[in-house]
Amino acid sequence: MTRTSGAGKRLLIVEESLVDHHGHWFSYARRVAEFNQAEGVTVEVAAHARVSRELEWSVTVHPLFAASYWDGSYPTRHKPRKQLAVLVRSNWRAYRELAAHFARHERYDLVFAPSVIAHQLLAWLALAWRFRRRIGCAVLLIRMGPSEPHGIEGDPINDWNVRFIARWLRRFRPLVARGRVRFATDSEALAREYRALCGLEFTVLPSAQYTAPRAETGPASAHAALRFTSLGPAHFIKGIDVLLEAIRLLRADPPRRALHFVIHWPLPQAVALGRPPLSPDEDLAASGWVEYVRRSLSADEYDELLRSSDCTVLPYRLNPYRLRTSGVLVEAATAGVPAIVTAGTTLEEGLRAWGTGLVAKDGDARDLAERIRAFAADAEAFRARARERIAAARAHHSPARFQDLLWGRTRGA
Incomplete structure (x- = not known):
């Protein structure tokens, strides 16, 4: 596998739910930032507007997103019309916030969104078309099944959710063909699910998270809990x-x-x-x-x-x-x-x-x-x-x- 220097390249990690240590968002984004900084890539992060300044990393962080699905701003609905209204509102807000950012910043060689759900998918479609001179390639990582996270177990709205995301994923085909967008996930099972659903190729990324092993001090006591x-x-x-x-x-x-x-x-x-x-x-x-x-x-x-x-x-x-x-x-x-x-x-x-x-x-x-x-x-x-x-x-x-x-x-x- 060819190793190329990242010197001079620019990466933007987009994580709208990143506020503090709660959840996986910080630990994952920090590892991705460290991997890229080790190659000489300049890393910036677009995060929630309330992102803590006390997080342990050395990157430029842009407090960008006023709301996210995970802070309760976009409740799940049982009725398709109301569900659609929630999704349109969340995508429009994400589009406006990101468009304002891309309009005033230099070109990024890569934009990586590690937690894409339906609440941002339409926004990314519009952004990839509009900012083709500012976004070299967008890698959109989808971690959840097509009815998640806004599904309701046993409710007919789940089928509507699947049809919604399948329809809009197919709209990315021209962008994928041009190399402007790549889709990713973190499990082979999920990649197979999405390939069957929309016909797009999904790259399976290994996890960026790891923990160093503890120092061994010899066998533990057989009597210790x-x-x-x-x-x-x-x-x-x-x-x-x-x-x-x-x-x-x-x-x-x-x-x-x-x-x-x-x-x-x-x-x-x-x-x-x-x-x-x-x-x-x-x-x-x-x-x-x-x-x-x-x-x-x-x-x-x-x-x-x-x-x-x-x-x-x-x-x-x-x-x-x-x-x-x-x-x-x-x-x-x-x-x-x-x-x-x-x-x-x-x-x-x-x-x-x-x-x-x-x-x-x-x-x-x-x-x-x-x-x-x-x-x-x-x-x-x-x-x-x-x-x-x-x-x-x-x-x-x-x-x-x-x-x-x-x-x-x-x-x-």
């Missing part, structure tokens, strides 16, 4: 309710080895997507089985918590994770931390390809409890295998591989 973590804000689709029930089952019938669970729960209630609210089980906290981290974590705090794990538990639901992937799994694998994931998801594919751990049934708390019990019975062997797999995980998700795919470099060029 095993530390299990659940990182990333608690969420229904991430199976937080399943994990809590599994812990209750383990508490009722404890294994020989003591267990301790650390769960990231920064909001009073976990996101439940229209279901009954999910609150922390305070009885588990009082018992000492569970420790809740009730605030957003800095990047360093997050990495240190992951490194301290004996195992990370990711019981993500099959819907939507049969298509979506998880940066937490990549971070765990590159840090040499085993994981427990859900069968049939992209996480299982990743675990088998470059990770280590166990697989539990979708939504089955009893099976998850048994997988945790099985890990506890052979924890040192799992940890040793995870350390052996670090090289494979880091090779698959290497900065060089990410950069070649992001910039569209070809073999022998």
Whole structure:
């Protein structure tokens, strides 16, 4: 793979939801910025208008977006006409904010939008046509399925959402043919889904997220409690309710080895997507089985918590994770931390390809409890295998591989 210097090139990372450490937005954008700065690329970031000045990076940040889907500005609607109105309003706002930025700044060789959803898709179509002299190429990364994130499980509006995004993706064909726009995603399953839906090619980018492994100080005491973590804000689709029930089952019938669970729960209630609210089980906290981290974590705090794990538990639901992937799994694998994931998801594919751990049934708390019990019975062997797999995980998700795919470099060029 040809390595070309990025000296003199300009990259704009566009992340309208980036405010602080909450969510994946900062950690991902920071890694992409670091990869490119290492090649001599000048990196700028367009972020939410409320973006924190305390974030740990050295890039020019433009506080640009007054609103985003993720701050609740664009609620999901059941009726197609109302859903369309929300999408038109969000796209128009994104277009105006970005158009004003491109109009007053020099040309960017590459514009990378790592979290595109339907709420910005029409804006990018218009921007790519209008600013062809200011945007060398736009790489639009879609992480979610065609009915997400504004879908409602079991509601007919999901089919409308799919038709909407398919129709507008097809409108990009002339831009894709000219090399002005490239589409990307982060899982093979999602790439196949979109190729079948709209006929466009989707590049599968490796994750830019990683965590350095902890320094080994020798075998852990056989009497020390095993530390299990659940990182990333608690969420229904991430199976937080399943994990809590599994812990209750383990508490009722404890294994020989003591267990301790650390769960990231920064909001009073976990996101439940229209279901009954999910609150922390305070009885588990009082018992000492569970420790809740009730605030957003800095990047360093997050990495240190992951490194301290004996195992990370990711019981993500099959819907939507049969298509979506998880940066937490990549971070765990590159840090040499085993994981427990859900069968049939992209996480299982990743675990088998470059990770280590166990697989539990979708939504089955009893099976998850048994997988945790099985890990506890052979924890040192799992940890040793995870350390052996670090090289494979880091090779698959290497900065060089990410950069070649992001910039569209070809073999022998």
